[in-house]
Amino acid sequence: MSASTPLRVVIIGAGFGGLEAARALARAPAEVTLIDRHNHHLFQPLLYQVATAALSPGDIAWPVRTIFRRQRNVRVMMAEVTGIDTAAREVSAGPGLRVPYDALVLATGATHSYFGRDDWAPVAPGLKTIEDATDIRRRLLLAFERAELTEDEAERRRLLTFAVIGGGPTGVELAGAMAELARHAMPREFRRIDPAMARIVLIEAGPRLLPSFPEELGAKARQSLERMGVQVLTGLRVTGCDATGIDCGEERIAASTIVWAAGVVASPVGAWIGAERDRAGRIKVGPDLSVPGRGDIFALGDTATVTDAKGRPVPGNAPAAKQMGQYVGRLLAARAAGQAEPAPFRYRHHGDLATIGRRSAVVELGRIRLTGLVGWWFWGLAHVWYLIGFRSRVVVSFEWLWSYLTFQRGARLITGREPKGGNATPVPGQARALEKV
């Protein structure tokens, strides 16, 4: 590639990784095309707050175009990629739409995995997109409304039982936020039911919560949740899910609302290019994040699996996706300019954090561990800081302050039609841990 012809870079996915890759190419002699099937970038770490009515969708999502309006070498396309022709070096995105590339970046993220039980998806939706979040919000709020109407005591108990499957950060944060909603935001508003009597069950197949965090923080999270009234069931494997509840072997939990936070699988983009993948569908990439045998295709974030220069597997969270995106963007900028490409990718772990409802969070920053109120403040500041744009920082700060002072929720709307089940198409990568300290 001569330095006088711009390098045509196509990036699929406007999640944390894709966004950083495009940004890192800002001053490079490159023509960047960023394709996403949504018009917005989503700040997924706060999606559970939309699902529990604390924030509005518009607070945590921004049009991708707005983000890149000043970076003139980026063209944003809202389109669904339907195939990749690696021989012709073209991406297909619907009828008649073919986008040629010199370099291709796959940043299409992951979606829920039901471990072969996709029939559970309609009754146990996962939380990946805004539509998922407003769907879960509708289910949650409708359950309270229906409990207020029914005369049947057993049905009322079932309606007020909410189950979260999966004890990772998403499951822990969701269960905590549900307990908050029931205990603090709803009381005094109903006349027949007491929303504080809602039963929230968090089910984890493994022996403890937050398996990716230090053991001490997992125990602390369990303690906080139990103090909020969440029933934490570890070592319990779900064997069945239907519209009225969950089976865990012999045990039956009658529940109105089930949320799936137990597993993810990479988007199918790896299969399209015939790349080698691990069991979770992630492409096994080389130390420069390129697909082995194809120096012009890169994969990152939840689409890729890689062991970094120090021999440790890179985790599937937002900071890792951002670092990988920055790395690939810099590599391609060097390539476009005809300069030497950088040394292999190295992941910098800055910490992990998760919040558990009102005034409690667990934070791990290397040797520093924060819990309780201090952890919660740190968590809040870090998340507000990483929200994109001044406007959302101000709105989210205000919404949180308001909820904190009044116990009310700002977005308690039941919208859309009746529950219609989960979403099983690829979306930008999941994000969880802490970016920088």
Next chain:
Amino acid sequence: MSASTPLRVVIIGAGFGGLEAARALARAPAEVTLIDRHNHHLFQPLLYQVATAALSPGDIAWPVRTIFRRQRNVRVMMAEVTGIDTAAREVSAGPGLRVPYDALVLATGATHSYFGRDDWAPVAPGLKTIEDATDIRRRLLLAFERAELTEDEAERRRLLTFAVIGGGPTGVELAGAMAELARHAMPREFRRIDPAMARIVLIEAGPRLLPSFPEELGAKARQSLERMGVQVLTGLRVTGCDATGIDCGEERIAASTIVWAAGVVASPVGAWIGAERDRAGRIKVGPDLSVPGRGDIFALGDTATVTDAKGRPVPGNAPAAKQMGQYVGRLLAARAAGQAEPAPFRYRHHGDLATIGRRSAVVELGRIRLTGLVGWWFWGLAHVWYLIGFRSRVVVSFEWLWSYLTFQRGARLITGREPKGGNATPVPGQARALEKV
């Protein structure tokens, strides 16, 4: 009714009228049941701002329960009324759910009327509910995205043509907000199209805009819209609507997005009780807003038609609905307490107002008429004032200030599935004019 047994009042509809009726019963010896098929009260005068991505749904809607959490004699039910048994004095709201009443208030509002052409509904949605607004928002924003992708010049022009049918306040405000969105919020973000080239057409069958306002203000509105680049076509009757455009007799307007703001029809509740109705389906009520021959059933807002004590027809707007709700609430409070019922209903007209995009509005307050920037400030303050609750006032003020300073829009999200057509079920009453000065 003895004063010792509480009067059982059932109110159907939590729009402006129903809400005021329930509030006016706060200190009465009454048991109030407020039924709505949504969980939220909607501030409909600002719904067009959700449709044009300026505000989020959560900014203009509040759970009905939250509004009444301190008024302990109100029970809120989220349910869809399926029938009224006037002999047994019971309201049916789904299987097994029957609510007895001593007095019944019908405040179920109106929905779009296609004047017998209901086949137009899927291609020309109206604007009555949050789902309508997010549907129109999706259509609008998707049209720009698709225009950016297409290679076909005629198709691009069609995609960038937006038509509003109906030159009343809703149509005028929508057309103005669409012009703003295209000219101020979008430019610089696309690479192939210039959103400012979007064609916005406002079609009115009658001879002028804002027929219910003084003629001078209708002319002013037209002037403002034309200065913003909106094409105003008066005296033009729509004879056909389909997925690719509009027919007006011989003339064909190819358009991607059509919004129906041309007419409303009352909810079918009048038919259920066999009441006499006008051509728009509104129940002809007596001077105390009761249904003739049924002293225990009242109708108000867009569900009713009434000539007030001064012989003038009461308009179909939010202030009128609120005044009617207050009147019926006070009448029933007197009845519950065994006191004399009030004199016939009298409508107080305080003024009319409509806004036309950025920094322009028309306001009529009796002899005072405000236009341009002064009118716009008045309009903004009045609407923020009438939003329910401190939280929304602050959030909406901030969003508006932000948009004003930056020209950006805070809620430009394409969510939900593909356009699925209009909504033709009864909703709480439309609101338009100015409440008080």
